[in-house]
Amino acid sequence: MSLVVRTPTPSDATRIAELHVATWKEAYAHLLPDDFFDVAHTRMRQRMWDQILNAPRDEWIVRIAEVDGRAVGFAMSGPSFGAEGQDLPRERHVYNIYVVESEHGTGVGQSLLDEIVGTDPAMLWVAKENPRAIAFYRRNGFELDGAEQVDSGDSGITSVRMVR
Numbered sequence: 147m148s149l150v151v152r153t154p155t156p157s158d159a160t161r162i163a164e165l166h167v168a169t170w171k172e173a174y175a176h177l178l179p180d181d182f183f184d185v186a187h188t189r190m191r192q193r194m195w196d197q198i199l200n201a202p203r204d205e206w207i208v209r210i211a212e213v214d215g216r217a218v219g220f221a222m223s224g225p226s227f228g229a230e231g232q233d234l235p236r237e238r239h240v241y242n243i244y245v246v247e248s249e250h251g252t253g254v255g256q257s258l259l260d261e262i263v264g265t266d267p268a269m270l271w272v273a274k275e276n277p278r279a280i281a282f283y284r285r286n287g288f289e290l291d292g293a294e295q296v297d298s299g300d301s302g303i304t305s306v307r308m309v310r
Contacts, residue, residue, distance in 0.1 A: 147213050151257050154210040154220070159195040161217045162210060166191045169219075169244035177275055177303055198222070207262045211245070211254045219245035221258035226269060235291065235309045238263055240270035250278070259286060271295065271305040283308050 154162060167188050175183075198208065203224075211219035226239040240263055245255045270288065272279045280290075288308035297303045 147252065149252075149254060149257060150212045151209050151261050152212070154199055154208055156196070156199045158210055158217075159199045160192065162199075162220050163188070163191040163195045165217050165220055165246070166195070166242075166244065169246060172247045173244070173276060173279075174273065174301070174303065177273070178301060182301070209258055209261045211249075211258055213249065213252075213254070218249045219243070219254045219258055221262045223262040223268065233293070234269070235307075236267050236269040238266060238268040240268050255282060256286075267310055269307060269309045271307055274304045274306045280306075280308070283310075286310070 167183060171183055198206070202208070206222065206224040208222045209220065210217055211221075221243040222241045223238055224241060226234045226237055228234055240259070243255055243258050243262075245258070249255075265287070268288075270283065272283060274294065288310040291307050291309045293307035295305055295307075297305065
């Protein structure tokens with residue numbers, strides 16, 4: 147296995163968008179309605195990654211992981227923000243780390259986390275019904291702090307906050 151973790155370029159937007167949808171299907175299909183992953187959802191992810199990668203900002207860290215040239219994961223961290231009055235326990239926020247199931251346990255997720263936050267203090271939200279991800283973050287010093295939220299978007303997934 148030849149793992150490369152790098153900063154993506156705008157030409158990687160489609161690969162990351164496709165990976166985003168594929169990894170969500172693997173992780174959350176059992177929590178979402180059958181019609182969740184429609185064409186509109188895929189287009190929304192494409193627009194999102196086009197925007198992120200075509201207008202990079204210094205305070206955002208985005209990485210893509212490739213094994214033997216095949217995209218297998220991605221991650222992003224940036225400044226914390228939330229609704230007005232919302233408690234933000236850390237300045238740095240892990241917004242996503244997604245790795246294809248076939249690479250779980252190989253160190254890809256760890257490499258991505260190391261690249262986007264290292265061992266610095268950070269916060270993140272993780273699906274309450276994702277025990278594998280919660281265990282991964284716990285191994286990396288994150289702890290649940292009791293905060294929960296339901297995605298106000300189209301997923302309706304309940305997330306729990308973890309802080310390191």
